[in-house]
Amino acid sequence: MMSEVSAMLLQFRAKNYRSIGDEVSIDLTAGRGQEHKDSIIEQNNVKILPVISIYGSNASGKTNVISAMTDMLLNIVLSYKNGNDVGDMLHVTPFLYDDDLVQKPTEMELFFVLGKHEYQYGYKATSDKVHEEWLWYRTLSKSETVRKPIFEREGQFIQFAKPDVSLSLFSELVGAKTLALSFFGTRDTNKVTKAGQIFVDILLWVKKNIYFPIELIEDETVHQFYDTFHNAKDSLKSFLHEFDPCIEDIDWKLETSKDGLKSYKIFTKHNNRDYPLDIESMGTQRLIKIYMGVFIALNLGRSIMIYDELDRHLHPLILRRIVNMFHDKSINKFGSQLIFSSHNLIVLDKYELRRDEIWFVEKDERGFTTAYSLDSFKSTKEEIRADMDYGKHYLYGRFGAIPYAKPRRK
Numbered sequence: 001m002m003s004e005v006s007a008m009l010l011q012f013r014a015k016n017y018r019s020i021g022d023e024v025s026i027d028l029t030a031g032r033g034q035e036h037k038d039s040i041i042e043q044n045n046v047k048i049l050p051v052i053s054i055y056g057s058n059a060s061g062k063t064n065v066i067s068a069m070t071d072m073l074l075n076i077v078l079s080y081k082n083g084n085d086v087g088d089m090l091h092v093t094p095f096l097y098d099d100d101l102v103q104k105p106t107e108m109e110l111f112f113v114l115g116k117h118e119y120q121y122g123y124k125a126t127s128d129k130v131h132e133e134w135l136w137y138r139t140l141s142k143s144e145t146v147r148k149p150i151f152e153r154e155g156q157f158i159q160f161a162k163p164d165v166s167l168s169l170f171s172e173l174v175g176a177k178t179l180a181l182s183f184f185g186t187r188d189t190n191k192v193t194k195a196g197q198i199f200v201d202i203l204l205w206v207k208k209n210i211y212f213p214i215e216l217i218e219d220e221t222v223h224q225f226y227d228t229f230h231n232a233k234d235s236l237k238s239f240l241h242e243f244d245p246c247i248e249d250i251d252w253k254l255e256t257s258k259d260g261l262k263s264y265k266i267f268t269k270h271n272n273r274d275y276p277l278d279i280e281s282m283g284t285q286r287l288i289k290i291y292m293g294v295f296i297a298l299n300l301g302r303s304i305m306i307y308d309e310l311d312r313h314l315h316p317l318i319l320r321r322i323v324n325m326f327h328d329k330s331i332n333k334f335g336s337q338l339i340f341s342s343h344n345l346i347v348l349d350k351y352e353l354r355r356d357e358i359w360f361v362e363k364d365e366r367g368f369t370t371a372y373s374l375d376s377f378k379s380t381k382e383e384i385r386a387d388m389d390y391g392k393h394y395l396y397g398r399f400g401a402i403p404y405a406k407p408r409r410k
Helices: 062-078 164-169 180-186 196-209 223-243 281-300 316-327 376-378 392-397
Strands: 007-015 024-027 041-043 046-048 049-057 104-114 117-127 127-141 150-152 157-160 248-258 263-270 271-278 304-307 337-341 358-363 368-374
Touching: 007 062, 007 223, 024 062, 024 368, 046 049, 049 062, 049 223, 049 316, 062 104, 062 180, 062 196, 062 304, 062 337, 062 368, 104 196, 127 180, 127 196, 157 164, 164 180, 180 196, 196 337, 223 281, 223 316, 281 304, 281 316, 316 337, 368 376
Parallel strands: 049 337, 049 358, 304 337
Antiparallel strands: 007 024, 007 104, 041 046, 104 117, 117 127, 127 150, 150 157, 248 263, 263 271, 358 368
16 A cells, blocks of 8 residues: 555756746655764665755745645646646746746656655646656666666657556557656556556545645645544644643544535634634635645655745744744654745754755746755855854854845944
8 A cells, every 4th residue: 555655755846837937856765974864864874854844035936836835736636637638738837037948848857765765756747738758667776877768758658668558559549738657646547557557656646645725736625624623623623722822622524615615614612602713814714724734744644744934923932832842753743844944943943853855946047946955065166064053154144045134234
């Protein structure tokens, strides 16, 4: 079963997407730093980070880096669903302010662990067409360097590394704007050929093992989602009491409108009476919704939680608490990962994050978003020590990725 398979993200890269012109890459494999070694997750001697934080000024492209990840995952899940092409366009937007790039496809690629193998999956696509697509694999190991292809695609032509009559016949049905991975993962090709099982496994991993706050990817029935809340209820109530002891209880009720539409309503209890969630503060409302994702990631084996501006409406101590939960292996028993952007500096600290868990985003003179980790400074003349005050030096511009306004010095 997929729930028993260890799945983790190793790297993500994107090119020609919104403010991302040249290639941007986010690496989740650990560097050589010795700080916070206990939080590192190790598989087959490959060291993987549980947390990636992304910092940068407004309009630097932090949201676009997060959106690139989520759009790629949405394309995998939604480009082919329920036996049909879904939607008019793929979720891709090129860099619009360059006459050359706006005509070229967006390129995205994931490196991830699934079971005993590392997979490399990517595509080049415009909104109306998949131009190229590929899936490679290798044994997960520090010493294994040779990647083997599973399939490669150019336009409508799909070539499998191992000839398979059944898959080749299926490939003729793949639409121009449908990702082959999505098509084969949805068509139950594993019942026809063993080679099709990997497509089913990867699609199931994306659908069930990755959480980010976009409702379009939720494929659970209303009963399953309701059960998830009740599984999380005691944990959520305990978590809320750490920051707001006045909430006596919390419940999530399934309601049906006059038109037969089903929706969920959250209620908090004060003085033994139920009140709709929307009367609570914005911080409490957002905390409850975020914690549902945290609970799923940490308790139900879902591997990756992706969140833009995780700190929005949250007290800094809550942000630190959430990050610490992913670092604590007694809590994060499944080896889940958290990728988030933030402006809050409370975790931009040597006591909270490793240097390779801290990433900065800024724009160059062409308006292209660039991304680099604090750990990358070790290869320059200005090596960043593990005992440095990261937040202070960041505000004074030593790492870049800040607004043009300079802080006043005494």
